[in-house]
Amino acid sequence: MNTEQSAEPHCSPSNCPALTPGGNSLKKGALKRTPFSKFKKVHSNFKSPLQVTGTAKVSPEEEVAELERSREKLDTDIAQLEAEGYRVEELEHHIDMLHEYNDIKDIGQSLLGRIAALRGTTTRDLYSHFGLELED
Numbered sequence: 001m002n003t004e005q006s007a008e009p010h011c012s013p014s015n016c017p018a019l020t021p022g023g024n025s026l027k028k029g030a031l032k033r034t035p036f037s038k039f040k041k042v043h044s045n046f047k048s049p050l051q052v053t054g055t056a057k058v059s060p061e062e063e064v065a066e067l068e069r070s071r072e073k074l075d076t077d078i079a080q081l082e083a084e085g086y087r088v089e090e091l092e093h094h095i096d097m098l099h100e101y102n103d104i105k106d107i108g109q110s111l112l113g114r115i116a117a118l119r120g121t122t123t124r125d126l127y128s129h130f131g132l133e134l135e136d
Contacts, residue, residue: 058066081091110125114129116123127134 078088082088112123112126116126119126124134126132
């Protein structure tokens with residue numbers, strides 16, 4: 001058993017007050033959350049590093065015309081699919097089934113990841129253990 005006292009000071013609720021954002025518990029000479037900076041605007045609003053350069057202004061009439069062209073193309077595509085024998089209800093059913101499949105696959109991937117972490121191996125190794133193909 002080590003009976004030596006460590007050189008680090010121990011904190012207790014009575015002698016280590018928490019610093020609050022308002023700075024109410026700061027004692028004289030204590031460090032602030034944002035140290036002194038030679039830059040004047042340390043507390044200024046966030047500015048994104050991505051700057052939008054002069055984007056082309058599109059008039060509302062041009063935007064409406066573009067949307068109408070997109071709608072006509074979509075209507076043409078829908079008519080072509082219907083001519084090939086597809087129905088909107090059938091496509092919606094397939095889309096719903098794909099969403100369900102993807103949800104189940106995500107859960108399976110998550111479980112494989114957890115099992116791999118517990119066993120200290122990779123998910124790739126577990127695929128062969130459970131008889132799965134890597135493309136599954």
